[in-house]
Amino acid sequence: MIKREEVIRMAELARLELSEEEIDLYWQDLNSFLVSGRKLQQVDVSGIEGTSHAMAVSSPLRSDRVGESLPQDAVLAAGPEVMDGYFKVPRIVEEQQ
Amino acid sequence: MRKLAHLLQTGEVSSTELVRRCLEQIKKTQPVINAFITVDEEGALAQAAQSDARRARGEALSPWDGIPLAIKDNISTQGLRTTCASRFLRNYTPLYDATVVERVKQAGLPILGKTNLDEFAMGSSTEYSSFGVTRNPHDVERVAGGSSGGSAAAVAAEQAPWSLGTDTGGSIRQPASFCGVVGLKPTYGRVSRYGVVALAPSLDQVGPMARTVEGAAVLFSLIAGTDSRDATSTGASPFQVPVWDPKVVQGLRVGVPEEFFSTGLQPEVEAAVRRSLQVLEEQGAVLQPISLATNQYAIDTYLTLVTAEASSCLARFDGVRYGERVAAEDSNTMFAKSRGAGFGPEVKRRIMLGTYVLSASHYEAYYEQAQRVRTLIKQDVARAFEEVDVIITPTTPSTAFRIGEKRSPLEMYLSDLYTATANLSGICALSLPCGYDSRGLPVGLQIMGNHFREELIFQVAHVVEESVERGAQREL
Amino acid sequence: MNYDVVIGLEIHVALLTDSKFLCGCSTAFGAPPNTQCCPVCLGLPGTLPVVNEKAVEYGVKAGLALNCEVHCFSRFDRKNYFYPDLPKAYQITQDTYPLCTNGFLEYYIDDELCKTAITRLHLEEEAGKLIHSSGSIVDSEYSLVDYNRAGIPLIEIVTAPDITSPRQARLFLEQLRLLMRCIGVSDTKMEEGSLRCDANISLKPEGSMVLGTKVEIKNLNSFRALERALEYEVSRQGMVLDRGGKIKQESRTWDERSGKTMPMRSKGDAPDYRYFPDPDLPPLRLDPAWVAQIKDTLPELPLERLHRLERDFGLSRYEATFLVNYPDFGQLFLELAAAGEDNTALVNLLMGDYARLAREHGHLAPQRIAELLTILQEGLITQNRSKAVLEELFRSPLSPREIVREKGWEVLRDSSQLGAVVQEVLAANGDLVARYRAGEEKLWGFFVGQVMRAAEGKADPKLVNELLREVLGKAD
Secondary structure: OOOHHHHHHHHHHOOOOOOHHHHHHHHHHHHHHHHHHHHHHOOOOOOOOOOOOOOOOOOOEEOOOOOOOOOHHHHHHOOOOEEOOEEEEEEOOOOOO | OHHHHHHHHHOOOOHHHHHHHHHHHHHHHHHHHOOEEEEOHHHHHHHHHHHHHHHHOOOOOOOOOOOOEEEEOOEOEOOEOOOOOOHHHOOOOOOOOOHHHHHHHHOOOOEEEEEOOOHHHOOOOOOOOOOOOOEEOOEEEEEOOOOOHHHHHHHHOOOOOEEEEEEOOOOOHHHHHHHOOEEEEOOOOOEOOOOEOOOOOOOOEEEEEEOOHHHHHHHHHHHEOOOOOOOOOOOOOOOOOOOOOHHHHOOOEEEEEHHHHOOOOOHHHHHHHHHHHHHHHHOOOEEEEEOOHHHHHHHHHHHHHHHHHHHHHHHHOOOOOOOOOOOOOEHHHHHHHHHHHHOOHHHHHHHHHHHHHHOOOOHHHHHHHHHHHHHHHHHHHHHHHHHOOEEEEEOOOOOOOEOOOOOOHHHHHHHHOOOHHHHHHOOEEEEEEEEEOOOOOEEEEEEEEOOOOHHHHHHHHHHHHHHOOOOOOOOO | OOEEEEEEEEEEEEOOOOEOOOOOOEOOOOOOOOOOOOOOOOOOOOOOOOEEHHHHHHHHHHHHHOOOEEOOEEOOEEEEOOOOOOOOOEEEEOOOOOOEEEEEEEEEEOOEEEEEEEEEEEEEEOOOEEEEOOOOOOOOOEEEEEOOOOOOEEEEEEEOOOEOOHHHHHHHHHHHHHHHHHHOOOOOOHHHOOEEEEEEEEEEEOOOOOOOOOEEEEEEOOHHHHHHHHHHHHHHHHHHHHOOOOOOOOEEEEEOOOOEEEEOOOOOOOOOOOOEEOOOOOOEEOOHHHHHHHHHOOOOOHHHHHHHHHHHHOOOHHHHHHHHHOHHHHHHHHHHHHOOOOHHHHHHHHHOHHHHHHHHHOOOOHHHHHHHHHHHHHOOOOHHHHHHHHHHHHHOOOOHHHHHHHHOOOOEOOHHHHHHHHHHHHHHOHHHHHHHHOOOOOHHHHHHHHHHHHOOOOEOHHHHHHHHHHHHOOOO
16 A cells, blocks of 8 residues: 555656545555556566567667757747747746756 | 549549548538547648649559548647647647658648547547547447547548557557457557657557558558657568468468457457457468467556656646646646646546656566566567467457446556557557457457568458458448 | 865766757757757657767767776666756656766876766756746746757766865866867857756765765856855865754755855755656667777877877976867977977967967967077077067068068177177266276176167177177176
């Protein structure tokens, strides 16, 4: 069983505002998920490398050529709030670590 | 599809007529089926007119120039709204075309519109769409499957001759199976993902859906091939539609994994699949019982990886550059409120799970463990393909279920029980109709092939298709 | 109490590629906001990264120059965190398998050669730029985001906690900047942010083996800021410890105005970045032959050059350091020295008035400098006059000889002509001649000066002395 506080912490990490009911719902889901996750933990994987990419290829490299950028108005077109050629965001409370 | 191409070539039918017929069918059936989120009537007709003009000048871009298609709404289309069935993106219009969209446009295919899906492709029934559920044309009380439910239903309801879907754990094959159409999940990396809104980039692939094996093969030939904008697209040669040859099944080693015919499998589904296996055997294929024991871990492994990757991929939806912003005093609250309001329950659930399995104190036990089990699954599949040429299974444990029937998330996740292994191992897999259950609902048969063996599984599918009695095998 | 200071640095160096790390947008500095952006660096849904080869090459080059092991297998990871300047809400970086590890940088502290270990060097992408409405994040109502910078390639270099004083930290960073400029991977302008440095600092009782709690210092925008901030921290932490207090593990920001470090706002608990391998980018596998090829392109590194200048050219540490710190001067020196110029005369010229003038007007063509040295050595002009010739060289297109001829600055060598001048000067100063003869020998200099002035600076000082000696008898 995980603690309810941990569910709240996950929601904070994921920047998801959840109602009390939602927190309870996902608390329950996380717990039932952990049950099935435990099944995986019993699999013997000693000496096995994890697979992070479906195919064992290597990263292709692009040559350093400048391509086209978008015009500023296109960049900003979908912005919920823009100002003087910039995207605008409300006050930043927490500084980047 | 060759028939349609021929009619276009001889001028017996025009692209405009084809598009009109599709639009009429959409108008008639959309209110019930709800396969589309956006129908681009004007755009499709304009593209059809251009196609007809090209044909008249003898400058058709391809034999398929003018045959319209529908595109799943998580594939970016420049100037045409792409919502991912999410409230968050309900007004989002991409500034660019996905590579697959570029390619179908280069072949001259008019785009009818954007089809419904589970929000951000998270689901197996298209019930988790903020644009309403898509209904199964074979029984409107039942789901079309998902997440490419709209793309499958549009083809099944004859709203479009073919469509594009995406498949992360079964999202093309399962709805294809439920709706009685053909759907291919290509080998990982064979089709560019550029422009496809990511669910889980290590598993996602775009694939074709059509009413016939040939239709799916043709559409696949238009979209397959390396793309310099997708670093995971492999250097595989482009795909060419093969000359159909029933002899390919002679001596073909067909693996039949016992794990896919066990408890929980609907008897009528099993019967239909076994009938097709028998047909193949009669035509000279060698059936070999095999074991894919690791399939029992596929769903849990899949779920862990998919939620982890999705939690990261969906983080960009923060309300700064596009999407729906909920105003707040400070940026962090703005992020949380916008995301809280913009995402539906299943998306939030997966983000929560994914955040949990990636968090520092659980990474090793969950995420890393799942990555390692994924290796075991890959090894298991590779071993199987040393013994057999293709593996045949049911696509899903049951035919289409009723809308609202699956209540718990875990129950829903089990829909991918037979399909997730192909994504985890990167191999190609196709679903085609192989019969009906007693309610008249289509049964899907899955043919899995090793990496880059699309041609082989299409050939085998073609043989099955020819021999199986089916009701809905017309082209339009 | 006395404390040992333990400092480790984390340095970000922006690489001088033409296009960004993962897309083709320009990296040029100073463009209008949001004009160097594309769907990829804006993190639009569906976009995918592709790695810039030049960025990898520069990373390898920097690693080699820092004596690192360059790994032919490295991997890209996602560092997940929300911030308005981070378009995808994750940064593509290298966590578990960095490009380079285990190197060192050598540099001088006064006369002592010291060595700082480099723990790792990895590639990553830059974030966008924030402009705060009030100029400071602390009291701003809102902030503006410019993504031109987002996606510029960076290398992050992490040192071992080997540095034992604020001054050493500055000297290390200066040497690192020199190295990066020398190999041409970065312009390392702290004021433009293409070189940034964060410092970790802790104190421990003198001689103790147990490390103290470390504090991270950010916003160090100049070499001076780095040294001052660390000095401030040494005294702040020392005072806390002297009082028996505990150091809080935290991030602090340097405030230039108050000359203090201030704690940064945070929620207290350590951030959880949920690193995991980026599924969009396969691992980086480098051909060892390519790495070897890059190694061959490395120029002579600053420390090697310093030692060569001392060893092969007999320069002092001071002179050699000057030539290494100003590589353009170093290059000029080596070129002229190779052409056979006298090392001492050459370095004196370059470090003297030439340095001041060259900074103002740019360098002279090497052959003009060589000619100046030649006519000086030939005795065509006096040492004193050479300064005027040098200044003229920066204004006039003429050669040194032409200038001297035009201005009539040749040394006066005719003893009869000069003898007359000597006679005139002595005749005009009869009383002083008498005083000199009476034993006031210090007047010798006065006579020399008067003759030189009368000869308008053209007189050969040696000849003047000789002639005076003839007339006045013994002297000096």
